Amino acid sequence: MSYDDHDDHGHHGSWAPIIASLGTMLFLYGFSEASMGITAIGLTILVWGLFTWWKGDLPFDGSEKMGELKSYGTPFGGMNVRKAGIWLFLMSEVMIFGTFFGAYIRMRTNWNTHWTLRDKAQEAIDGGATGTVDSIVETCMPHHHINVAACEQATNGLVNNSFWFTESGPPAYHHVAAEYITADFWTLLPGAINTFALILSSFTVVLALKAAKNVDLEPRVRDKKVRNYLTITLMLGTLFLILKLWEWNHLIHDYDFTISTLAGSFFYVTTGAHGVHVFVGLVFLTYFIYKAHIGGWDQNNAQSIEYYGLYWHFVDLAWVIIFPAFYLY
Amino acid sequence: MNKNKVRVMSLLFVIFIALAATPQMTSYPTGLGTNGNNGCGCHSGGAGTTTVTVEGMPDSFTGGESYELTLTVSNPDIAGGEISANMGGFRFFASAGTFGAGENFTDLVQESEGGMTHTELGNDLRSWNVTWTAPDNEGQIVEFEAHGNAVNGNAVIPTDLKGNTGDAWGTFEASLPGAAALGGGAILIEQAEPFEVAIAAITFGIALFSLMLVYVFYRNNPDGFNLNGLTEWLKKWMTTTDHKEVGTLYFVFSFLFLLIGGIFAMLFRLQLAVADNDFLTQDQYNSFFTLHGTTMIFLAAMPMIAAFANWIIPLQIGAKDLAFPRVNAMGFWMLAFSSFLLYGGVMAGEGADITWTMYAPFSNSLGEKGASAGTTLFVAGIIMLGISSTLSGVNFIATVMTMRAPGVTWMKMPLFTWSIFVANAMLYLSLPALIIGTAYLYFDRTIGTHFYDAAVGGDPILWAHLFWYFGHPEVYVVILPAFGVVSEVLSTSAKRSVFGYKSMVYALAGIGVLGFIVWGHHMLTSGMDPTLRLIMMLTTMLVAIPTGVKIFNWLATLWGGSLVFKTHTLWALGFLVTFTMGGISGMFFPVAGLDTHFHDTYFVVAHFHYVLVGGTLFGMYSAIYYWYPKAVGRKLDEKLGLLHFLITFIAMNGTFWPMHQLGIEGMPRRYHTYSVDSWSELNSFITMSALIMGLAQLILAWNLIRSYKHGEKCGKDPWGGWSLEWTTTSPPPTPSFHEIPTQEDDNLHHVESNSGGMFSRMWKGVEPE
Incomplete structure (x- = not known):
């Protein structure tokens, strides 16, 4: 950028x-x-x-003198160096969101239930149950699957159905956001709108790029088009953030789903990190709009919009995975 | 004043204010952070009008005797008479002696961290009884310090607010001389306070460093020695984006922190010299070795590698600069400023005590039993380091991938460039795990998430997985560049190309891939899934194969060559010996059975110091002696270099070899002292060796400074190397190549440069045609 x-x-x-x-x-x-x-x-x-x-x-005109270098050799021969840089940067972003998902899936598949279970097992042994902590855990979760009946028997009833499940399903400390969000149509709506807002904004960025690269247009018309498409992108992104905050507010105050539960920690930090990515994108977008406003884009330097678009598409893509994983699952 | 002067001066001003302010943080009534050391973690109110008094203090104390002291807080503004609960709190410290609960007050006060505080029950009072037992040494003066807090209680403030408002702190201070110290009856023996030693050493170092900066500026241009000239010169360094200048900044920074990390090591080696030593307290020991590890890895080893990568990569691949020079400068300054966050805690006496591995559930726990208050800043510093390394990682990979001059194909790239490429690929793909892991930790400490808190179903082992997913690639990140340096140095010194170039490249890449699937061997004793344990055992052992390939290739390179013993050659040969020994001791750990015995003993300490000091540091020292002439145009002094090598090599083995035996005998790491007298002998020897090794590094510092002006002048290619960096002048121009060079054939190119290199040395008396 x-x-x-x-x-x-x-x-x-x-x-x-x-x-x-x-x-x-x-x-x-x-x-x-x-x-x-x-x-x-x-x-x-x-x-x-x-x-x-x-x-x-601001005065960047896309010339080599001003820093637009061409790559030599394999694998990026002929491509602009900055483009390669953005792709490499996005690779590390993939790892960032991969870490979020890895940690989240680890929680959702009960890998860490062992830890609470071990405490309970010790408690059961102190209360007279036979066996060791390890043997009880093995009975309760053979190969990480839950055996409710055997577990209840092994712990003299201490670890019973209510340890694993609440009335609505998942373990007590796993009241995930999806439970509340999917409860009815009106709580699901903001997330759904957000998804489409982001996808649409990815499209408007491409339209802005196309307009900037269009040599057939009058410069004044072109600048106006670029500015307008970028402004629509900005507005869609802002809509996304507003709805996101509204939704957080709703979850916290109406459902008491706060950051101090485990699932809440994962939900707010992951969606929050994504929100920060959107926000940073919007901050950069204001600069792009300003540059469009003063007529700074033409076919020679429009690739900057393309590189910004790559980042914006990535943020969009990350949301497309976050939405089902955190809102529906 | 012109604009630049204002900018430079204001930036310097902020930095110096920060330096001056950090040690003052302890005197702030609520201490450092939201969980201060002056009361329980729930009070964060400001200074107030509260009066704190202590009754029952004698005029002088008698050694070993107990005194009953009554501590009272009073505040006319905050009524305490008519309310029954949550009226006050206190924290009471003495520089010597021990505290205990007063008679009939055992439920109300408790000892904690060398001081005294109230219990939950004692929260309801405004006056408390404690006993203080005087130390045996009557020849000293004991300093007392009490922080008291008057709270306006349950009646006014709901309990869930825990008195966050309505607090008012006050302070009591007194000095109590011993009977012998009264009236100058005895010679007072001031005990060195290790914190003060450390801070004084660091402050002194920074002052020296600033003086050195001014001196360097003066020597560069004695005629232009004035304020305008200085700000211009500083501006040049603060705004530079040239890869060579950023490389120099990295180097100076890393060398400074290498010495600071060394000071910490020497301080806690003094503590460990004999059994039951009390030179350092537990807390000091913990924060010192935490800082030592983090400094050495993140602020010394990695910046030193980045320094050489910055300097040499564009020269070796024939690029004018790195792909993104401004991003490169950003990477450096992020690193430089993160050091303030890392050191902020220890300067305030509340240094992070969570080791460089930052294990949850200790690191994320708050309050009395948790990690110290400086930990939050420390974790923030680690996040900033992560940003810095991501920026520089992307930059180096993009540079190597896109900026190679025509003819520099992948399989003609020098091995140092290859090693930096693989190391940075590993770094930037593994760092996200650390950044997210530490962000979780940071949020656990600041905004109340519970990622690692088992009590609500959180998962401490998640931290270990995230950390070691980064942490193991990280150890290759710091060793691979040393491999690259040794490959360059040995082939130049042996006057032949490196044996088995292609197998060297595949070995590097192989380590790069394998490095990502071995992290579990750090967690073999953590209760991980046995299947995963078995897999990690096998993959870890596999790493020995590409590493072995490299060792044998180096040996084969020496075999067929005719070796010239320059200082950089000596370091590379030393590397071969010590790194191989470190590698062999490393093969003990993937065996889960052996690891159960060796885990967290000095055997581990011995192993990783053999690979990090004997590997990374020796490799980097080799690089210093090898490339210093390229950067400066003058050689380092070979005699001083030889002395530096001999002392460091012997002292390094003296320091770390005995640790193997201590580890096998079961001496645990990370403990501030030990009670087994039979360990004292080896430990004293280790401490002496460590001090000698630390002091020997001053020889290098002196050599670097002296040779800058007085070293032997040299041409383009002093050692007879034949990669592209030796074809430019020493020091190289800016930008580094006026014309992008084309590499046709390595040896041909070298002969053309006609600088008395490999060709004329190999074929004495025969001139190249």
Whole structure:
């Protein structure tokens, strides 16, 4: 989303990295110490760094002199270096969301139930049950499957049906968000709208790119089109965030589904991380819209919109997996 | 003042204020973080008008005697008379002696972390009785410090708020001399406070470092020595995006932290020198070795690798710069600023004590029994390190994939470039697990999630999986670049190309793939699924095969060559010896049965120091002596280099070899002391060796500084290497190549450069045609 200097006549430095890093540090420091003041100062400095970065990026015209390098050799021969960079970055994003899913699935498949079960088994032994903790756990969860009847017998009734299941199904500490969300149509609606909003916004980004690359259009018409499509994308993204926050609010206040339960921790942190990705995308989008507003896009530098689009598509794709896994399953 | 001066000065100002402010955090009434050390974790109110008094204090104490003290808090603004519960709290510390509960007060007060505090029951009072037993040494002055809190109780504030508002803290301080110290009757023996030693050493180091910066600036241009010149010069370094300058920043940073990490190591080696030592307290020991591990891995080894990757990769593949120079600078500054977060805790006396592995459920637990308050900052620092490494990882991979000059095909790439490529591919694919894992941990500590809290079904083992999914690739991330350096150095020194180039590349790639499926061997004793344990056992042993291929290829390279013993050659040969020994001791751990015995003993410590010091550090030292002439245009002093190598090599083996025996005898790691007298002898020897090794590194520091101006001048290719970096001038121009070079054939290219390299050395008296 930016270019880098490759000036043959001495290189220009940039203040952006050191300022943004200082901002990040102060932000994290303030957050750790629960000091909203320092957090706000840190964020301000971070944004200052971002602005410094964009200021250098604004005159970018897509020429090699301004940093658009072509790749040599396999496997990216002929491709722009920045495009390869974005794809590589997205690979690490895949791992980020892969970690979220891995941890979530581990919880949902009861891998970690062992831990609570061991405590209960010890309690049962203290209360007179025969066997060891290991043997009771083995009886209760042979090969990670639950054997309710055998378990109840082995623990003298301590670990009974209510340990594993609530009336609505999953274990007591596993009241997952999907239980509440799928309860009726009106709670499911915001998530459904969000899904379509994101998919649609992925489409409008492509339309913006297509308009920017269209050499047949009058420059003024083209700029206006690019700006409008990008603005629609921004609005759809904003709609997504608003509905998301509304939905969180609903879950917390109407269903008492808070972050202090295990399933709540996973739900809020995972969807929140995705929300942060959307938000960062919107922040960058405002810069793109500003550049469109001053007529900064043409067929020579429109690939920046394409690279932004790759990121935006990824955020969309991540949602398409998060939605069924966290809202429906 | 011009704009730059304002910017540079304001940034420096912020940094110095931060440095000056961090040690003050303890004097803030609620301590560091939301869970301060001055009361229970639930109170975070500010300083108030509360008066704290202590009655029953004698004029001087008699050694060993117990005194009954009454601590009272009073506050006219916060009524306490008519309400019955939650009226006050306190935290009472003394620099010596021990606390106990007062008579009839056993249920109301309790000892914790060397101080005294109230229990849940004692929460309902405003006056408490405690006993304090004086230390035996009467020749000292004991400092007392009490923090008291008047709360306006249940009557006004609902219990679920736990008095978050309506708190008011006050402080009491007093000094109590011993009978012998009264009136100067005895010579006072001030005991060194290790925290102060550490902080003084670090502050002194930073002051020296700043002085050195000014001096370097002065030496660069004695005529331009004024404030304007200095800010211009600092601006150049603070805004640089040139790969060579960022590489230099990485190097200076990593070397500074190598020394700081070494200071920590020497401090806790002093503690471990003899049985039952009390030089460090438990908490100090815990935070020192935590900082030592994290510093050495994240702030010393990885930046040093990044330094050489920055400097050498574009030169070796014929690129003008890295793919994303600004992102590269961002990676460095993220790393630099994260060190403030990592060290913030220890500067305030509340250093993270969770080891570099940060195991849950200790690291995520809060309050008295949990990890110390500085841990939250520490975890935030780790997240920032993760961002930094992701940025630089993407950058290096993109550079190697897209910026290779024509003719530099994958199978003609120098092995150092290959090793950096594989290491960064591993790093950036494994880091997300750490970032997410630490984010979970961070949220557990700050906003009340329960990812690792077993009480609500959370899963501490999840942390171990996430951490080691990153952690094991990480150890290859720090060793593979050393492999690359040794390949370069040995082939240059033996004056022949490396034996079995292709098998070397496949071995690197093989380690890169295998590295991702072996993490379970760190968790063999954690209660993991036996099937998974068996799989991890086998895959771990498989790693020995590509590593063995590399060792034998290096030996074969030496066999057919004619070796020149330069300092970098010595380090590479030393690497072969110590790394192989470390590799062999590593083969004990994947065997689950043996691991059950060796787990968390000094045998493990010996193993990973053999591979990290004897492997990574020796490899990086080799790189310093090898590439310093390329960066500076002058060679390092060979005599000092030889001295540095000999002392470090011997002292390194003296330090870590005996740890194998201690480990087999069962000495556990991460314990601040031990009571087995028979271990003292070996431990004293280890401590002495460690001190010698630490001091020997000053030889290198001196060598680096001195040779900058006084070293022997050298041309393009002082050692006779024939990869592309030796074809540019020393130091190289900016951008690093004016014309992108084309690599036709390695040896041909070298002969053309006509710099007295491999050709003329191999064929003495025969001039190249």
